[in-house]
Amino acid sequence: MTFQRPNIEAMSGYTPGEQVQGSVVKLNTNENPYPPAPEVSAALAGIDAAELRRYPPPMASDFRNIAARLHGLTPENVIPTNGGDEMLRLVLTTFVDMSETVLVARPSYSLYPVLTDIQGCTLQEVPLQEDWTLSEDFFAALANCKLCILVNPHAPSGTLMPVDTLRRIATECPGILLIDEAYVDFIDPEEGYDSMPLIRELDNVLILRTLSKGYSLAGLRFGYGLGSSALINPMLYKTRDSYNTDLVSQRLACAALSAQDYARSTWQKVRSSRRTLSQQLASLGFSCPPSQSNFLLCQVPDDQDAAALYQALKRDNILIRYFDHDGLRDKLRISIGTEEENSALITKLTALVRD
C-alpha cells in the first residue's frame, strides 16, 4: 500500500543537474558566472537574525512595488514566488483541471512534464522543427489547450522567438499563454525584445521571471510572475502558500532588482563571452544555433560522441550538460562561464577532439 494517488504513483520525478561543491568548472546548470550585486551582500549583512522571529511580510509588498516599477506595471500584476518553479506549479494548480491539456514544445524544460504528471492533466508535446521554430502542428494544437507554456529564449537551444509570434499564439490560444522568461536578461538589447506589451494588450498572458540566472541568485530561490491582475489574483490570494517567500529572500530580491546597472554589466559580459565561446566552438567543429541565452547547445562533430565528451570533461572537473533524450544525444549544453572557465573548457575540448 503506497497511499499515493494513481498519477503520482505512475510518474517519475524531475532530475536536477548535478550540484557539486568544491572547485569545479561548473557549466552545467546555467548559473550566472558572476556574483550577485554588492547591494545584495549589503542587504544580507543588514539582516539581524532577531528579525526572523516574526513572520515575513505576507504580500512581499516592497518587492512587488520594485518589480512593478521595473516593468512599467502595477503591483497587482506581480506575484513573487519561491523560485520560478513555484510560479509554474501555481499556474497549473490554479488554471488547469485534470480533464484539460497543457501544450508545450519538445524539447523544452524537462520540469513541464513532471508538473503535468503531478497535476494529473494531459500533456501535449509538439516537436520543434530542425531550426528550433514552432511547426504549424503546434499552432493547430493551440485550439485544444487550456495552457501553453513556452520558454523564451528557448531551452535548451537558446534561440529567441519574436514577440509577434508570441502575440499570435496568445491570440489563437483559448486558454493561457505562459512565457517562461528565465533567460530573458541575456538577450542582446539590439534584438529589441519586449514582451511586456502583451500583458497590457491581452488578458491571457503570464510571464515568468527568475532571479536565479540574471541576478546570480539561484541559491536564494526567488522568481515572480507577471500578468493581468485577473490572472495574478487567484494565485496571490488563493493557491500560493500563505508565506511563500521568506524575509531574507524578499530583502535580497529587492536589493538585486534595484541594482540594475550591476546586473546589466554581468549580462553584457556573458553576451560577450557567448560570442567568443561560440566562435571557438565553431572552429573546433561544434555548431550552435544562435543563442540569446546564457548557454550554448552545440552539435558535436560527426566523428565525436557527445556522451563520451561529457564524461571526459567531467573526469577533468569540467561539468557541462548531456541530455539522454531523442534529438539531443549528439549535442552538449554548455553554460557560459567566466573567461577563465570558458578557456579551460576550450583547452580541454581541443585536446579531446584532436586526440
Add this chain to the structure above:
Amino acid sequence: MTFQRPNIEAMSGYTPGEQVQGSVVKLNTNENPYPPAPEVSAALAGIDAAELRRYPPPMASDFRNIAARLHGLTPENVIPTNGGDEMLRLVLTTFVDMSETVLVARPSYSLYPVLTDIQGCTLQEVPLQEDWTLSEDFFAALANCKLCILVNPHAPSGTLMPVDTLRRIATECPGILLIDEAYVDFIDPEEGYDSMPLIRELDNVLILRTLSKGYSLAGLRFGYGLGSSALINPMLYKTRDSYNTDLVSQRLACAALSAQDYARSTWQKVRSSRRTLSQQLASLGFSCPPSQSNFLLCQVPDDQDAAALYQALKRDNILIRYFDHDGLRDKLRISIGTEEENSALITKLTALVRD
C-alpha cells in the same frame, strides 16, 4: 472569463494573522517571543552572498542528517519544506485524489479547508466536544477518510491529545494520519509526550514539525515532515519543487536545530510565562483550557464582548487574535509573549474589564 478551475473559482483564500511592523505588543500569530539562537546569527553572518550564485543543495542533506539524529530516525524519514505549510500541501498533492476525503476536527487550523479546496477533494469536519476532545463521531468518520489531519497540541485551544489516542486513530484509519506538531516544543516535559514511536510502529503516520515557533524562525519559512520512507519518498522525489528550500534557510535551520540547549531555554521560559499568564487571566475572569502550546484560548467573562476587547487592545497597540467563527466568538487567543509583553496585556485588560 477567469480561466480558473471551478474549485479555485469557488473558494476563498487563507487569511493570515496581521503582520505589522514597528513597536506593537504582538501576541497574535504565535511567534516565539525570544530571538533565535546565537548560533543562527553566526550562521547568517557566515554566509557569503557569492555563494547564492549557485543552486542550493537539492536534497538539503545536512539538514536531513541533523533532524534524523535529533529524532532517532534516518534521513530517509525526513523531508525539509518551505515552512510547515508546504508540508501540508505536499501531503494532499501526493496522497489525496479529488474523489477522496480529508478528515479534520473543528475548530482547527483554518488553512486545512483552504488546502482541500485547492486540491478539489472533500473535507469532512467533525466538531470537537466541549472539553476539546474528539467525539465518537470523529472516530466513526475515520473509516471513510484518505487523510486525517490533527494538530497536536491542538490549535486554537492549546490542549494536548495523548499518544495512545493518536495510535488508535492511525490504527483505525485506512488512510494516512498527519499529526501537525507545530507547537510540540512547548509541551511540558513532564507530560512525556513522544509521537516518534508511531513512525517506527506504523506505515501510515506523518508528523509535521516547523522551525517557525519553537526555534523562533517564522521569518525563515522552514519546516519538515517525518514518516516512513515509503510516505516521505514520493514527496521528496516527485511532488515537491525541486529546490524547495534555499541555501540561507538550510544553513540557518541546521544551526537552529543543532542549538538544542538554547531552544529549550526559550521553551522553558514560555512554559513558565504560560502558567503565570493563565493564572492572571483566571483572576480577571478569563478561563482557558490547559494549554501545552505557546498560546492561550480564553473564554471572556459573561459581561464582556470578545470582539470589543480585541479592538480595544488593538487601539492600544496590543495585538491578539479574535476568530469570527462558530464556537469562538466568546474567546480570544493570546500568544505567550515576554514577561514585559504579558504584563502590558494584563495591565490593559485589567483596565478594560474593570471599566
